[in-house]
Amino acid sequence: MPPARAARNGHAAENMEQLTLGPLTRASGTVRLPGSKSISNRVLLLSALATGETRVRDLLDSDDTRVMLEALKVLGVAWRREGNDCIVSGVGGNFPSKAADLFMGNAGTAIRPLTAALALQGGTYKLSGVQRMHERPIGDLVDGLRQVGASVDYLGTPGYPPLQINPAQIRIDAPIRVRGDVSSQFLTALLMTLPMAQAQSGRIEIEVVGELISKPYIEITLNLLSRFGIAVERQGWERFILPAGARYRSPGEIYVEGDASTASYFLAAGAIGGGPVRVEGVGMASIQGDVRFADALNRMGANVMAGDNWIEVRGTERDDGRLNGIELDCNHIPDAAMTLAVAALFAEGTTTLTNIASWRVKETDRISAMATELRKLGAEVEEGADYLKVTPPTSPATWQTPDAGIGTYDDHRMAMCFSLAAFGPLPVKINDPGCVAKTFPEYFEVFAGVAR
Numbered sequence: 394m395p396p397a398r399a400a401r402n403g404h405a406a407e408n409m410e411q412l413t414l415g416p417l418t419r420a421s422g423t424v425r426l427p428g429s430k431s432i433s434n435r436v437l438l439l440s441a442l443a444t445g446e447t448r449v450r451d452l453l454d455s456d457d458t459r460v461m462l463e464a465l466k467v468l469g470v471a472w473r474r475e476g477n478d479c480i481v482s483g484v485g486g487n488f489p490s491k492a493a494d495l496f497m498g499n500a501g502t503a504i505r506p507l508t509a510a511l512a513l514q515g516g517t518y519k520l521s522g523v524q525r526m527h528e529r530p531i532g533d534l535v536d537g538l539r540q541v542g543a544s545v546d547y548l549g550t551p552g553y554p555p556l557q558i559n560p561a562q563i564r565i566d567a568p569i570r571v572r573g574d575v576s577s578q579f580l581t582a583l584l585m586t587l588p589m590a591q592a593q594s595g596r597i598e599i600e601v602v603g604e605l606i607s608k609p610y611i612e613i614t615l616n617l618l619s620r621f622g623i624a625v626e627r628q629g630w631e632r633f634i635l636p637a638g639a640r641y642r643s644p645g646e647i648y649v650e651g652d653a654s655t656a657s658y659f660l661a662a663g664a665i666g667g668g669p670v671r672v673e674g675v676g677m678a679s680i681q682g683d684v685r686f687a688d689a690l691n692r693m694g695a696n697v698m699a700g701d702n703w704i705e706v707r708g709t710e711r712d713d714g715r716l717n718g719i720e721l722d723c724n725h726i727p728d729a730a731m732t733l734a735v736a737a738l739f740a741e742g743t744t745t746l747t748n749i750a751s752w753r754v755k756e757t758d759r760i761s762a763m764a765t766e767l768r769k770l771g772a773e774v775e776e777g778a779d780y781l782k783v784t785p786p787t788s789p790a791t792w793q794t795p796d797a798g799i800g801t802y803d804d805h806r807m808a809m810c811f812s813l814a815a816f817g818p819l820p821v822k823i824n825d826p827g828c829v830a831k832t833f834p835e836y837f838e839v840f841a842g843v844a845r
Contacts, residue, residue, distance in 0.1 A: 411798050411825075413822050415817070417815045420666025420668060420670050426673065428452055429675075433457075433649050434458060434461045439617060443621055446481065447481045447643040448647070451478075455833065457831055460500045468495075486589045488510075492518070497520055497522040501578055504554065505531065508534060509582035510586040512561070512563075513589055519548070521554060527553055529553065530552055530575060534582055534583070537579065537599075541563050541590065542564045544558065565590055569600070570600045571601060571602065573601040577611055580605065584625060584633060587599070588638075588641075591638045599635070601630060606724055616680045622640070622642035651673065652675070652681075660672060660706045661733075661736045662843060664709070666816055669705050672703065676700050676701050677701055684699075687706065689721055689729075696710070721744075723749050734746060734783055738770065738786070744782070745783075746781045756831075763810075769793060770799075799824060805830070805831040808823055808828050809829055
């Protein structure tokens with residue numbers, strides 16, 4: 394199967410090597426957000442494992458969801474599209490296909506939970522992806538699965554995909570321990586799939602070792618599990634107690650919220666470009682932690698309003714229109730925090746983002762990539778193991794526009810973040826703009842509709 398990026402079609406940025414933006418001076422308008430990637434892939438897997446048919450409304454259509462849908466089809470799960478809806482026929486926890494070779498692209502939200510689900514299936518499966526996926530750690534999840542008797546082998550570098558899963562007798566007679574300080578997706582994978590396993594005590598305990606990062610993503614997982622009939626008892630962020638031998642029940646219909654991480658680019662555009670910019674599809678009633686990005690913009694001096702299903706941002710009231718540099722612990726908004734790093738170009742003083750170590754194991758090493766590209770624009774940047782400090786160019790005259798363009802590292806969020814740099818005094822060239830197809834193929838067209 395070809396890489397997931399080959400699935401792109403019909404979008405202006407798809408085949409461009411470089412896209413020039415700006416300089417932009419104003420942003421205003423309304424954006425209806427695409428569905429959340431994190432919610433979409435969780436809902437697809439839970440719908441597949443459930444009993445009954447689930448109509449998934451407003452499902453995100455992107456490379457990552459196509460990867461999950463293709464994998465489910467190979468595993469014998471029937472689904473069909475009806476407009477923006479996807480109807481999934483659940484298999485009651487038992488995939489019909491007991492042997493499969495699955496290509497997962499660079500979709501962490503697909504490969505991690507699928508690995509856990511397949512380890513309980515009693516079949517033989519291979520999971521692989523693009524080269525970057527083979528550099529993203531999965532060892533902590535595999536260690537957790539091996540504790541319950543799963544047979545998971547590394548086909549390359551230990552601790553990383555590709556993986557081979559073999560039939561095994563699953564036994565749970567003690568708490569499963571999993572690290573929480575590398576990626577919350579390991580815990581999510583166990584929470585989503587272990588309720589299918591049997592345990593003599595009738596309950597399964599998961600203990601988190603170390604600090605759990607990205608807690609809001611675990612809250613998304615718990616919320617969705619509840620929608621599918623699985624009640625999880627949480628004791629702080631250190632222990633989770635699941636029912637054993639449970640059956641996932643379809644809610645019949647479930648809506649996918651707009652993507653709160655994607656909202657950050659448009660909200661930041663409203664803060665930098667005057668606004669008002671309103672995003673619809675996510676708001677105060679959201680189950681996504683990244684909606685708190687709006688609070689960070691408020692701290693930087695932007696004017697923020699919100700309802701249950703919308704957020705609106707206007708620029709700062711300062712005469713010069715600049716934001717204020719802030720220091721922020723970003724554990725609660727790990728993806729949206731990247732947007733703050735570029736927004737810092739338009740702030741007075743230094744912006745310091747901490748508790749972002751998880752950036753280093755994403756689609757690229759985002760701390761290093763962000764530091765490298767911000768420096769190209771004339772910013773002063775200090776990077777550490779889990780922090781980034783950004784001081785903007787001292788004046789319009791010290792801004793730079795590299796002829797080589799801004800590198801995006803095949804990382805959709807790098808491309809979307811740096812579109813905001815076009816509000817500076819010089820045009821910005823974005824390399825490989827088509828990488829946004831991972832989550833938002835139409836991003837640059839929609840961005841052009843509010844920024845001018």
